[in-house]
Amino acid sequence: MCRLGVFFLLLFLSSLCVHTHKGEYKEKYLSILLFTSITYIMNEIRQLCTTSSSPAKHLDEILALFHACPPQHLLASLSLIGQSISCMSIEQLDLNIINHPIFLLIRQWSERLLQLWLNNGTLNGDEYRAIFYIHQLFKLLSEWLIEQDNRILNTTNDKSIDEIMKNLFLDENFLQTLSRVIDQLIHNENDQPFTELVSFKIYEIQKIDWKFFVVA
């Protein structure tokens, strides 16, 4: 929480700036201070996400910093958070992380991004990166769930997983958005002449984990 304190101090300083300085200096100082505070947030998020032993311990702080983020930097922060959590191993992931409000937040953001694509038919670089890392996170979650299912029955754990999954994903609007995206994707694919199938360059063929897809 001391990190947040520093951030608000910076904001306070920048507001002081507005009152004490006039003319050209005002704008200059303000922008420097604002820039410092924004960089500060990003750095903090980055540090918490990447350099600390586990981002799981700092989820509250990360969430608070995310809420304090100015709108134009939200997507970049979201990518950063998504990336850091999705880089965890299956063993590191646990119910406390999945049950954290930050997970619901990410799920809600995925809905927003999917809707953006449905409305605009395209995504900009920030949106694209954000949805990429969110997808990584979903992928990790599904692998984790399969891993849990393979374990020896643990009914209390199972019950809490079921509850958390319901809270996270049982949302009619989200499901409708997802369905619309599926329809749109298939529609797009149908429009392509079939003979001109392109290879999917992101996947390297060896890396495809067929087993995972079959198990699911």
Add this chain to the structure above:
Amino acid sequence: MEVFCCCIKNEEDHVSPDDIQLQTQTSDIQAEQDDVLDVLYRCVNSLVILYSHRTLITNSIVEENLTPSILNCLNNRLFVQLSIEFLRQNITSDKINIRSIFFLFTCLDYSTLSTISISLLPSINHIFHIWCDIPKKSDEEISLLIVCLIRFLNQLALEDKDAIIRENICTYLLPHFDLLCQTSNLIDDLTSLIITLCSTRNGKQYLRQLGFVQFILYEVKRHVQLWHPLGLLITQHDFYETSFLKRLIHLLILRTTNIFQSLTTASNDTSFDSISPSSRNQVTITAIEWFVLLRTHFLSFSTIVDELINSTKKVHLINMLIETILSIEQDEDIQPKLIEVMIELLWTFTFSSSTNVHDSLQKHTDLCRWLKSNLNASLPNIRLPSQTILSMLDLNTKIPSKHFPFVFFILINSNF
């Protein structure tokens, strides 16, 4: 945005951020249209996998809002086209549109787990039809798509057998039946599909008309799971063909003697290192399952009973059965259930009019002694068959003949 340059090294089985070439300097510029589509496919794919989780897939909100979309996707002409393309070409081919294939597999898995719609059957029928026409090598692996489709059919059969029969999909399983059986993980789905279809008179008739009996008979030696569907499918009619009956009897003897041998080995082996209790337990379970299957599905035909008793050229099955019983009953750790099913098996054989069986029984004085000692056994399923066998041999004078029908009645009840 230098943040995105510092990609964290990931575990091998994850698609790491390195896999995607991020355009780090272009946050304001529109992302490449194709990359966006790729990432959306992946995102949708992961989400459908998440919704395939047992908690969510059975929920009515998911059923109402997502399932129609998935089914619509699978019924799209794209599905059939992609599937055919996938089957025709090698998986490593550049021409395969991996992202859509991936997604279609996920949708197929989803629909296998959800409330299934029979509306997919015409498309599947078409795909199987094309698949059959593609030439195959004898060591070729069955396409993953076919594995998924058979798994799907197996689930669908539980809901609606008649739909599968109506679409005549099982025809396509026959031309490459040997290849299908060889495919790991597929044999159980295939067996289960046949068993499910056999559960109705209509289904059994359908599979028999297609000639499944012969195909299964030729695979049952290598894939013992197929004994169960074979037992369900055979009828007296099959025995008119001498070569069929000969092969069936040969295989039945082979399987039974193998079981006897594994039982004797497991029971004689007293050293703790060589056979673990769990593998020993497995031997017992396999034996019990086989004896029950043999008695209920194969020995119900008197032709088979007589053939098994009288084909004594290579192995004398009845002698082996008696010797195995006497060998394992000395083992203190043996499961009573095993003794029970083996006595029941012997009892079934004694009903045969063949003189061979009675000769064998009478020759084994050990057996008679042991059967007599069972008369005081606490388990009725061991005591009663022993009594009956003895009384059939007229060796036991303790049971007055007027009790015999009563004993018989109990036995019938206990067996079914």
